[in-house]
Amino acid sequence: MKDIQIKKLIGAEQKRQKKVINLIASENYVSDDVLDALGSELTNKYAEGYPGKRYYGGNEIVDKIEELCKERALKLFGLNMTDWHVNVQALSGSPANLAVYLGVLGATHVKSVPSADKSVPPTTIAAPKIMGMSLDQGGHLTHGQKVTASGKFWTQVPYGVDKTTEVLDYDQLRETAVREKPAIIVCGYTAYPRIIDWVRMREVADAAGSILMVDMSHIAGLVAGGVYPSPFPFADIVTTTTHKTLRGPRAALIFVKRDTRELDKKIDKAVFPGLQGGPHMNQVAAVAVALREAIQPKFKKYARQVIKNAATLANELMKRGWRIISNGTDSHLVLIDTWQGGVKNSLGAGAVSGKDASEKLEKDGIIVNKNAIPFDTRPPFDPSGIRLGTAAETTRGKKERDFKKIAEKIDKILKEA
Ligand SMILES: Cc1ncc(COP(=O)(O)O)c(C=O)c1O
Incomplete structure (x- = not known):
């Protein structure tokens, strides 16, 4: 690379x-093959539209790449083209979710309807409801939070976990859904360590007459690896980022059940031309590479190890007195309540906030993120907990004994005055 400044900075980030x-x-951490595809000449190509229906010439090769990516996405999750459609063009998880809402719900209510009588103010049509988990309980911003387009154009009906068990409160969820009748119920979260009961979610959606959308961004690699129940037999729509447990480049997939509602066509139109122009074909190719990797038997072994490592991390921290949200984990994710659940050290130091905990750990080379815990009373920028995940370090070959040492180190750092 001739750009010395950027070369140096990339080198520094590689070292970090x-x-x-x-x-x-x-x-x-993606493979070298994924990086090769990302850094390829495919970035030069404009391909607005979909395979066979592009607005530019010269697409015979990128059409094949996009079709291959779709084929692999369906194969990885055991789906067939007759029952499921997949869109591989969304640039990342947030735009993918937005495309679903735009395609399925539309945004007609945003315009007010003028009345014939000028003295009567225009009527505004009520925004359709998206039922999503609250941010502090583990939901994602794009599941209807006011600060995002999902909460500005549509109305969020929040739900959450039981205060005592910190596990999804399905009874409460059902009651709210039946009363509010949301157009969409979104499940699949950003900081929820437990298995989601897809059967109950389907039952709730049916009782409320709602579309069931699963955002499996965090757990996609675990579903692909067969260590977390698949949402596909129950969902109408499944979105996922490709860069978390799935170990691909930054991108997203939107799977849509094919039926008479034709949600697949509506969502395709929302991705392009609704929200985006040309797809990033280097990214689509890199997703295809990652999907092929995830189809290999080796990936199943990886997913199993991710789960074992997270269980070890949670157990070792609990042994040392730390309060783990929901008392453990079924996934790659461990949430620690460092504030209320902080362990007093020998010097009598008290609880540590999520922000302080993450900063202390970073000084010693452990990178985590501060995170709200259910019913958090502290502000989002300095919440009561930290969120840990085992996907990245498992890619680097770490096993249970390594995570035992990591837990010891975290415990020691956080107990230091
Ligand atoms: C559940 C969930 N959905 C969507 C997203 C958004 O993905 P992106 O950052 O690619 O927009 C995230 C990101 O963390 C997530 O956890």
Whole structure:
């Protein structure tokens, strides 16, 4: 590379990544093949539209790449083209979710309807409802939070976990859904360590007459690896980022059940031309590479190890007195209540906030993120907990004995005055 400044900075980031213990639950390390595809000449190509229906010439090769990516996405999750459609063009998880809402719900209510009588103010049509988990309980911003387009154009009906068990409160959820009748119920979260009961979610959606959308961004690699129940037999729509447990480049997939509602066509139109122009074909190719990797038997072994490592991390921390949200984990994710559940050290130091905990750990080379815990009373920028994940370090070959040492180190650092 001739650009010395950027070359130096990339080199510095490579060194940083090698040096640290990376416990960011949403990060992973892609293969050299994925990097090759990302850095390829495919970035030069404009391909607005879909295979066979593009607005530019010269697409015979990228059409094949996009079709291959779709084929592999369906194969990885055991789906067939007759029952499921997949869109591989969304640039990342947030735009993918937005495309679903735009395609399925539309945004007609945003315009007010003028009345014939000028003295009567225009009527505004009520925004359709998206039922999503609250941010502090583990939901994602794009599941209807006011600060995002998902909460500005549509109305969020929040739900959450039981205060005592910190596990999804399905009874409450059902009651709210039946009363509010949301157009869409979104499940699949950003900081929820437990298995989601897809059967109950389907039952709730049916009782409320709602579309069931699963955002499996965090757990996609675990579903692909067969260590977390698949949402496909129950969902109408499944979105996922490709860069977390799935270990691909930054991108997203939108799977849509094919039926008379034709949601697949509506969502395709929302991705392009609704929200985006030309797809990033280097990214689509890199997703295809990652999907092929995830189809290999080796990936199943990886997914199993991710789960074992997270269980070890949670158990070792609990042994040392730390309060783990929901008392453990079924996934790659461990949430620690460092504030209320902080362990007093020998010097009598008290609880540590999520921000302080993440900063202390980073000084010693352990990278985590501060995170709200259910019913958090502290502000989002300095919440009561931290979120840890095992996907990235498992890619680097770490096993249970390594995570035992990591837990010991975290315990020691956080107990230091
Ligand atoms: C559940 C969930 N959905 C969507 C996203 C958004 O993905 P992106 O950052 O690619 O927009 C995230 C990101 O962390 C997530 O956890």
